[in-house]
């Protein structure tokens with residue numbers, strides 16, 4: 001193992017072909033329903049219809065002005081320069097200046113308005129997406145990787161935003177410029193037009209050859225960049241583990257491998273895409289030469305004027321730009337639509353089912369919990385809980401014990417109605433959970449979980465999360481009861497100390513105490529405790545135990561217990577194995593029974609003694 005880790009790192013040089021094949025395999029997701037997604041984007045865009053029409057109008061003006069400029073130059077040559085009409089020429093130059101001023105203004109306005117439309121559109125979409133995420137049921141989040149969801153809310157959204165900012169205008173203006181240019185050229189000289197457009201097939205073929213490669217390579221580059229970023233993030237947050245297991249060298253080697261992949265993909269992507277302007281330049285010059293030659297011959301024979309040749313030369317330049325832009329924008333557009341589709345996918349997910357019509361609000365809970373022949377499975381073909389029945393009287397402490405995967409958390413998931421049982425009923429105070437409003441049910445519950453989640457903000461705000469209307473003195477009282485007051489007061493700013501989102505700066509035990517204070521403030525009728533597994537120093541552990549005892553007093557409490565010495569006073573201990581309730585009773589009864597629980601107890605004792 002160690003040898004493998006220490007093995008000198010060797011770059012795996014990959015050929016261009018390998019990169020292309022790998023990229024083809026990891027094809028960036030194209031939108032499955034392109035038109036449907038575009039329609040949805042349009043729905044959002046059309047909230048700003050008036051501004052959008054204004055933008056399109058400005059694009060129309062700027063495209064018309066771009067066509068008019070060269071046309072006026074041609075006219076100046078034919079009508080005034082050749083005939084020596086200085087006054088006319090000056091007038092025309094003024095006109096030309098006006099054309100370019102209008103052109104610049106319209107460009108400026110369209111860009112400004114479009115940015116505003118794009119930002120407002122994405123703002124609305126982002127708001128709706130976030131609001132929708134808050135209404136989605138827990139199973140949705142359990143099934144998905146959070147990083148991937150994050151990427152949809154941030155990256156995909158950003159992609160849509162930047163495409164709306166630039167591509168919409170570019171695509172419309174490119175099409176208009178193309179159509180306008182060809183129209184005017186045909187009007188002036190069909191033959192020269194034919195010669196000018198001859199360059200198109202060469203351009204299309206050349207671009208196709210290049211973009212086929214660059215498209216794949218850019219995807220590969222993005223993929224490698226994503227992997228590299230993910231790896232960096234992982235290694236930064238896992239520094240402690242890396243150092244304790246002395247894995248630094250292996251991490252560096254793996255990084256180098258990923259970095260090399262990115263370098264190679266980036267190198268080829270940039271090299272190929274660098275061909276595009278060179279090809280365009282070459283074809284432009286070629287077309288210039290052909291127009292000059294054929295135009296010259298036509299002019300000598302009196303078919304066209306010198307001005308027309310100048311117009312054609314200018315137009316032929318204008319002509320290739322929109323083609324090039326269209327080719328480029330099309331790719332961006334495709335990936336933005338695919339991104340938007342991923343966003344809309346989430347938006348079309350069903351929200352947590354609305355409460356049944358007759359569901360009621362409970363003012364106060366007594367705390368009698370009954371699991372009545374409950375069965376449950378997360379996926380169709382597996383059984384997690386089968387025919388589980390038990391009853392908890394008000395104020396009782398129920399400990400759930402069993403090996404990992406036995407179904408302890410699942411029972412809590414059912415009790416808090418994050419999931420519904422597939423068979424049987426869960427009753428609270430005699431009412432089936434499905435007949436109680438979810439918000440009402442959860443407002444009577446508080447959780448103190450293994451991994452107490454802290455939010456970025458002051459300690460005071462974090463405790464107040466339990467009851468937002470609590471006053472400062474109530475917050476402090478709760479902290480006192482939770483044995484948290486003394487450590488909080490020792491922090492640099494006391495209750496106003498700002499905590500980072502990851503809880504950096506306070507210990508695992510202190511986090512637990514804060515979570516207990518939070519629950520204390522919430523003053524719930526039903527309490528769920530998921531006991532911390534990580535080792536906490538003895539002093540803090542005693543503090544936690546004391547605080548929990550105060551918290552649990554008079555409330556029905558469910559404790560997921562990992563260390564059995566903490567649940568000896570529980571009123572009932574439910575021993576689960578493979579989703580079955582195999583033993584129940586209090587500690588003394590179960591020890592006397594000398595069954596599964598007693599064995600667990602013995603093995604933990606042995607562990608403690610040997611540890």
Ligand SMILES: Nc1ncnc2c1ncn2[C@@H]1O[C@H](COP(=O)(O)OP(=O)(O)OP(=O)(O)O)[C@@H](O)[C@H]1O
Pocket residue numbers: 142143378379384402403404405406407408409410411
């Ligand atoms: N969201 C889920 N989707 C599918 N299966 C799940 C899900 N959550 C848990 N399971 C499966 O259900 C079974 C019971 O899991 P549960 O989390 O209830 O066990 P547990 O007793 O709480 O275990 P632990 O002590 O490790 O927390 C396990 O086999 C687990 O793999």
